[in-house]
Amino acid sequence: MSASRNLSGALCAAALAFAATQARAADYVVGLSVATLANPFFQGMTKGVQRGIAAHPDLRLINTSANGDANTQTNQVTDLINQHVSALILNPINANAIVPVVREANKKGIPVFTLDRGAACGTCQVNFLETNNTALGKQGADFIADHLKQRYGTIKGNVVDLEGLLGTTAGDEREKGFSDEFEALQKTNPGLKLVARQAADFDAGKAFTITTQLLAAHHDIDAIFNGNDDNAVGAVRAIRQADRFEPIGNPKHIIIISIDGTEQALSDIRKGRMDATLSQNPLTMAEQSVNYVEMYLHGEKSKVPAHQYWPHLLITKATIDSPAAKAYGLWGDQVTQ
Structure with missing residues (x-):
């Protein structure tokens, strides 16, 4: 051939x-x-x-x-x-x-x-x-309770709940997990108060507007639970614009915890503007x-x-560069690369 x-x-x-x-x-x-x-x-x-x-x-x-x-x-x-x-x-x-x-x-x-x-x-x-969105909401309530106990020696303080987009399984279940756990904590800790609950719909702009209004109405907010990171980003911006920001560790610091692990949330955690996010990995x-x-x-x-x-992972300034966080994956950083 x-x-x-x-x-x-x-x-x-x-x-x-x-x-x-x-x-x-x-x-x-x-x-x-x-x-x-x-x-x-x-x-x-x-x-x-x-x-x-x-x-x-x-x-x-x-x-x-x-x-x-x-x-x-x-x-x-x-x-x-x-x-x-x-x-x-x-x-x-x-x-x-x-x-x-x-x-x-x-x-x-x-x-x-x-x-x-x-x-x-x-x-x-x-x-x-x-x-497990119900678990995320529950963990958010427990995180706030733990940090209020560190601050006051007992679980007490004024808390805001910025709900996510209700009608979605994620929004509904996170709210259920947070609310059920918060109410359980209130039974043994009467000084723990929910001063406001409003739906920010997973939207930073809505969260900013709502938080701005709440800060004007309440001068003693201790913590804000956020249905997702967009809610938290809006809340942080409102706190800073209202000149109510105090660094973590200050008795007047407003504790901020949210859910997702976005790049902006990771950035705010690194800068000390936000306490934690319960990171998913999409x-x-x-x-x-x-x-x-x-x-x-x-x-x-x-x-x-x-x-x-x-699986999900709690990310704070102390853990954001840990081997566990790197193994899990800081997806917010990866998406922007």
Whole structure:
């Protein structure tokens, strides 16, 4: 056989191999719908899904964001269903509003995986992967109680609760965890007072406005629990603008704890403006969701849990550079890199 024929055969084999690879790359299309990209947490989640998809050559991603509007999300998911995607990864804006399109996907045989926030229909989701939001809220209440005890020798003080976006599983469960634990603490600590509870909707601008108003009405706030880091960022800005900021350790310092682990929260912790965040890791959580999609599509349904809690970690100025924090992953720093 001549050299030219050998080369021709080799090129043909290479072309066939390339074509086979391209076919595999289009085997499965995954539709993603996140609540919004205005929030750094969901930017991290989207990046995590993209990294997960890149690790599986047989998956291709169609990426959408609902910009915080439940109707937009319904329309986007309906469009993904009509494109006959192989699977859906959803981050619902509202647990109830998303149910009809989830059930429509079920009818079409499209498996639905919910990420960080779930749908209010139980088994309509193949997998619901989230952080234990009730535990996050409880831990936030305990953190405040511990620091008030350090300050006063007993658990007492005036506390504000800046709720997250109610109607989402994350917002509702964090609020339940905080409220239940706070009320339990009040039973044995009558000096512990909740002076205000308002929904800031995971929005820094709303949190700033609400906190500004509360600071004007209450001159003795000891601590603020925040449903997420955006709430906390707004609260910190309001405290500083009202000239009420005192450093950590000062008896007049307003204790700030929140949830997520965004870059801005990490920055405020390093600067001593914020006490703590209960960090989730949307990068690794989202990658795991994609892994579950891959397992399911390849017939490994038994390996996919119906519900799973992803680990979280308390981050303070004392622990932000610890080996544990580095091992867990400071995703807020990673997303901005």
